[in-house]
Amino acid sequence: MKMSGGTTPNALLGLLTLKPMSGYDIRALIPQSIGHFWSESYGQIYPSLKRLASAGFVEKKTQRQKGKPDRHVYSLTEKGRGRLQEWLKLPVEQEVLRSELLLKLFFGAHVSPDVSREHVTAFMEEHDKALKVYAAIVKRLHKEDAGDPQLPFWLMTLNLGRHRSAAFVKWSRETLKELDELERAQKGGR
Amino acid sequence: MKMSGGTTPNALLGLLTLKPMSGYDIRALIPQSIGHFWSESYGQIYPSLKRLASAGFVEKKTQRQKGKPDRHVYSLTEKGRGRLQEWLKLPVEQEVLRSELLLKLFFGAHVSPDVSREHVTAFMEEHDKALKVYAAIVKRLHKEDAGDPQLPFWLMTLNLGRHRSAAFVKWSRETLKELDELERAQKGGR
DNA sequence: GGGTGCATGTAATGGGTTACATGATTCT
């Protein structure tokens, strides 16, 4: 009955607008849809689906299969669509950044600059790779989902990822330069 | 004995390099130091300090006070400094973005474009404000901590915040434009 | 009298991942 907190159930409702699915299906679909900015594990999915079903937001149908366990396929109800829309309208809570990289960099003076340089380099490579992945997905979406009314929204989410990763790569380059200068100053000043 | 997982204790060791502090002091210092990218609550700080003390990474001294409860002041030990340095050298785990804004935007086709526009606008304003805060802190640091060998590292962490927020603002502007176009197309196409 | 600051700490709660348990089928 509660069903108040938790964005997980709302994310599930959203995914079920695409098509009726089992918990297993949902898990498998995530990397190809909201995977760049959201994740869900079985430990969240299965109990959430159960609660959504008992609250009438989704409908469960059991498909028997030979050899394999039964598939529990959930589909969105009208009530569920209503709840999804209500949730979509609610203001988004501020997201606070929590970064282990920055924490380590903040205390970087207590170790050799090489250490920080390695961290920043790894970070840069990570986001360099991410940029390529984003580009590939954008290409794929333009081909496979051309004309889909949801496509513009999907591209917007990808664009945020691109802007973000590009900014991170740029920052990394600048920071690496600064770390070099720091080290030269250190060596020169001895 | 365990003390393996958990970046919280390591963050505390880092902060204690600045000066010996009580749990209360640490909490108060965070907004002025690592606050833009890290947070800790009392529920984490006090138990962690206790464990760090019993493992010999910090040393506890009790200062009696009249009227107020005793202050438990912790200072970093040599062993603690060693552990901090070891931790600083460890590679940083990849940080996965988890964004409720993007989740809502992804499903934006199920509600009016106005809804998405409001979310994006709020996001833009949030980061516009953040940019001003960053600028103010940078100014303050240049004045108050000029010459501190840690200053360059502190500025690097702030710079990442600036790059990030600037990218988000830019994305927001572009996205708002796209949402406008979407709406015009919708209206025109009816 | 009531709020705020100092100062400690624990308990309850939430949110999430990982590991475990089960078991048939199909591919290598």
Added chain:
DNA sequence: AGAATCATGTAACCCATTACATGCACCC
């Protein structure tokens, strides 16, 4: 023979925040 895929679900655990409990001093 052994791994991978399909498919469900629970239990243990980790991390973190919030609320609660205590209590004096100071200021309005």
